[in-house]
Amino acid sequence: MIKKILSFEEILKGCVKNDNSCKEMMYKSFYGYLMGIILRYTKNPSDSEELVNDSFIKIFKHVGGFKAPKNPEELQRSFKGWIAQIASRTAIDKIRSSKVQFYVDDLAESEHPVTQVSVASELHVNDILNLLNHLPDTQRLVFNLYEIEGFAHDEISKMLNIPESSSRVYLTRSKNKLRTLYLNTMVNSYEKNG
Template sequence: MERELLLECQRNDRNAQRKVYEKMAGKLYSVCRRYLKNDEDIEEALADSFYKIFTKMNQLQNPDIFESWARKIAVNECLQKLRTARELHIPLDEDHAFSADFSTENISFEKDILSLLNFLPEGCRAIFNLFAIEGYPHKEIADMLSISEGTSKSQLNFARKRLQELMVNQNI
């Protein structure tokens, strides 16, 4: 992201904010979509993310890390949405009800994987996203979700197994 554009955003320049929104909306929408299933929740988390980004822009010390900073805000908004909608439920047993009755079309491998994430329980999906995609360590995930590191590790393992099963069942 261009430094000058970010400086203009820090000065509350609406035109600059629109340009930043246009450049970042697709990326942050994809982040939100990995955590949330419902389109309304995704849109709300995205809007809340941009609100925070623009109101806290003055806290950004290093413009070079803007995209990762914005991404972290979006992840936190999604996790907050999951927490407030209902307590993050993380099933601990392998007998969790699980169905995968959907048809796959000729879409990219990445889209296939992302669509499979929707068939994971919310807690597993959040942990998989935080660890495998965002790169957070288990200790940080445990702190973010108020769970133990062991639970984070076991749920990541559960998510990986379920994704592998789905991939085999869907010939991905």
């Protein structure tokens, strides 16, 4: 029996029709992509797998509501953005349901000037994820939402039920901490190799 190679558009249509083989192809195609997104939010590998699977459940449930762009060449990119948003919101919901407390005490903005983090091009994705995993949960969450997912501070404040100013302070603190972690990593690397 010869299997026909399906286009992405055909696989997507199959998922809308609840075709299990198309769902399996979609799952295998985007599992790694969604895992990369989820790993920015959680440190625990078993939680990550669970969140990826929960994301796929939501994706398959709502795939009929995906608004495909008119230009077919943009279909896959648009779909990736759509599923990335589902995955990040699934991770945020999990964090919220775990009753992580977002503390607003001693967050005076004037105490912490805004800084920029510059990352050397040699830094690998795993190194960046490792640095992010050293951040406190709230700082990591705000950093991911603002710098990686592209949400504005007003959106983040609504998602996390914190004041907008707290979102800005958490971002500043996360950047300061990342800079310190990065510099320590580079110094340790230099001492080992130098």
